[in-house]
Amino acid sequence: MHHRAPRARRTALAVAVPIGLVTSLALTWGSTQAAFYASTGNAGNSWQTGSVVLDHSASGSALFASASDVALKPGLPPRSRCIRLDYTGTLPADIRMYVGTPSGSAIALDPYLVMSVERGTDVSSTTTVAADCSTGFTPTATPTYLDSATHTDAPTVETSRTLAHLRAQHADYTTGIAVNPATAPNTYMTLRITYSLKDDNGAQNKQSSATFTWEARNTP
Template sequence: MHRSAPRARRTLLAVAVPVGLLLSATLTWQSTHAAFSASTRNAGNAWQSGSVVLSAGGTGGALFAGAADAGLHPGSTRSRCIRVDYTGDVTVDVRMYVSTPTAAPSTLDPFLVMSVERGADVAAGTVVDPDCAGFAPAALAYNTARADDVTADVDRTLADLKGGHHDFATGLQVAPALRPSTHLTFRITYAVADDDAAQRSQSQATFTWEARST
């Protein structure tokens, strides 16, 4: 009885070694091949920002300046037209506002009745007559009628325009959803009010059109 024990242990050991190796190999195979896999990819992605480009076309200088806008008196009136080109590639909100240049006079502001009209859009490179020949009005942006019309609101003056529409936030919304490559036209008109206090007065102004992406 006592002599068979060592033989039995040798037999069990001889069997245990191959079984252990087999189990080890099986576990190794299972850990190496435990999952199927697949992948796909989408290469070549790129991003580029759009641009907002606004310019005044063919003005050749200030709209109102020189002898034609000097020596004014009650009833003096003048209209001037301008083309504003949007050549960016994103949709924008275009607004117009007016300011007084630094250290410039503004005493005539309360006596200049103003109107701003948006005209028909034109093709690129269209020559817009600064004196508004052929201008086709489309919508009023400021005042109830053209400044030289008897139905115009006489309280819509240059002073009011500068005070109420002096930056983008307060600007006249002349083109709220403008598409790329659009060429706008505008007519700006003033008329001097019938008021003796307008004598010996001067004013200067900067008209600004600003576009911001929407």
């Protein structure tokens, strides 16, 4: 009897320690879960960029072609071609026109070709603008010629710009002719490009070619 009591106490202590630990953990877990809480969320966030979209009605065909215009000579009446520019981007845009020089192209006739760029009234997306200007183009009440700069070959008459000056002074977007500086989405513009040949013997047997480019950039 004298030796059994200590072993009993040790056994009781060994059992009591784990039970106490489990009880302590249970109380701690319970106190961790027993709390008020609230949350809020804002779902469905998304981002979308705007667009700048510009097209024209010429369907890939050149407005002017030597084969259809035949050989030019002094005394012929001015010849015009018309085009519709379609702006369907979602952002307001600044649209400009410039004259490019294709690789290896001729420019010898440039100083003798008198050329003007005129903006007509805006139309709808379904308006047919004929390339020969027979339908679809209506001048503004006061004719709107886009190249308003003063050039040495035409100090006062806006319709007397030459292709040489258009090519030299409006060769890229930065120096481009302003067609519409604040174009709203779904705007359909009309342009008429007219040329005539100077009565100058130096224009004989000469040729020129050019690329007309219209470029749109979104405004701030």
